[in-house]
Amino acid sequence: MQGQLKEHLARLDEIFSPRRDYTQTLRFIEKMADNIVQQLTALPNSSKAREDLATVANRAGHIEHYRWLAYLLLLILDLLICLLTCLGLAKQSRWLLSVIMAFGVLTLALSWASLGLDTAAAVGTSDLCVSPDKFIVNRTKTFLTEDVVHYYLYCSQSLASPFQQSLTIFQRSLTTMQIQVQGLLQFSLAVFPTAERDLLGIQRLLNSTESGLHQLTVLLDCRSLHKDYLDGLVGLCYDGVEGVLYLCLFSLLAAAAFCVMLCAIPRSFSLLVSRDGDHDVDEEDPFNPRAQRMAAYGSNRSNVHSFCSYSSSLGSQGSLQPPMPTSSGTPAPEYMNQSMLFGGIPQYENVPLIGRGSPPPSYSPSMRNTYLSMTDAQIRPCGRDFQV
Structure with a gap:
């Protein structure tokens, strides 16, 4: 404005040179x-406080995007490790539990690191939010006066605007200039018609300056800026700090859960090892069906072994010949004839029952069933011993 106004005034000075008034x-x-x-x-020089808010908003948006993506990946990794842990315990896989231990240590380090970052952010933001007005006053005291800062921070009706006097003088001076130009247009054009162009140019310049003054008055008003300040303060100190605290809680719970898991997995290793080494002890459990079957099989083996021993002892008695029947004409006993008919062995017919391995009359039915239930495969070795 000042440059254009000087050009018009210089030409008008030449035109109005004959008229001193x-x-x-x-x-x-x-x-x-x-x-x-x-x-x-x-007016206060706010160039040092000027900041590209669009750049700050874009930077904050990028940081928030990567922060959200990092926490989402960390959550997925935690869930995957928990599922693999359940699978490893169900299958009792040692190598899978070893892999889970390695990933658990990595996730635990990431959880503690995220907890530290979130705690630092929460503490820093809380320090700002405890006294934000004092923080802003300290940051702007080098280029803004205290009354200007208080005017925008509190925006009270009891506080007078620090720009009111300057704006009033601006408005009055502009109005006076418009009145003077209007008088020259009314009285000088009849004598100096060539001055009309410059006078109209000055009038247009003053009108544009007046519209700029109204815009400046609106911009310097504290109400819109104070509202934006309160909205930003609420978003940062309430919603922002609350979100950071929730992130701290998530990181803390994840770290605690993985600490418990890393302490429990070695215990699972020891249980698996002890279970592999205690199969013999488990077989002695009387309530274990497998132990009962093994005990029955052992009793059968002991019976077979005793029978084989007894049969071998019979084989050793092969040199003991039964007494030959006399050459007298006495007929053979009836039981000997029956044994001959039914495939008996005559040389053992005169041997007492205990010597032939036959069960005594007092043999119990359960022992007889056990005796008869032995398979040919179990008594075949005894047959060889018997033939000896």
């Missing part, structure tokens, strides 16, 4: 323009 009006307009520039210069 017109040139004095031009000097007054120039003085009012300098006053406006002075008032605009007196």
Whole structure:
């Protein structure tokens, strides 16, 4: 504005040179323009506090995106390790439990690292949110006055705007300039018609400056900026800190769960090893069906072994010949004839029953059943011993 106004005033000064009163009006307009520039210069210089909010928002969006993706991957890894742990315990797989131990240590380190980052972020944000007004005053005290900062932080009706005086002087000076230009257009064009172009140019410039003044007044008002400040403060100090605390809780629970898992997996290893080494002890359990079958099989083996021993002892008695029947004409006993008919062995017919391995009359039915239930494969070795 100041440059364009000086160009118009320089040409009008040449045109109005014969009229001293017109040139004095031009000097007054120039003085009012300098006053406006002075008032605009007196406004606080906020160039040092200027920040590209779009860049900050994009940067925060990228950080939030990667933060969300990292926590999602960490959650998936935790769930996968838990499922593999259940699978390894169900299948009693040692190598799978070893792999889970390695991944569990890695996930535990990631959980503690995320917990540290979230705690640091929560503490830093909490320090800011305890006294945000004081923090902003300390950060802006080098280039903004305290009354300006308080005006925007509190925006109370009892606080007067620190820009009110400058804006009032701006408005008054601009109004005075418009009145002077309007007077020159009304009285000087009849004598100096060539001055119409420059006077209309100054009038358009002043009108645009007035619209700029209204926009500046709205921008310097504290209500819109204070509302944005409160919304940002609520989002950061309430929603943001609450979300960070939930992330801390998630990291803490994950770290605690993996600590318990890493302490329980070695116990599972020891149980698996002891179970492999205690099969013999388990077979002695009277409530174990497999132990009962093994005990029955052992009793049968002991019976067979005793029978084989007894049969071998019979084989050793092969040299003992039974007494030959006399050559007298006495007929053979009836039981000998029956044994001959039914395939008996005559040489053992006169041997007492205990010597032939026959069961005594007092043999119990259960022992007889056990005796008869032995297979040919179990008594075949005894047959060879018997023939000896």
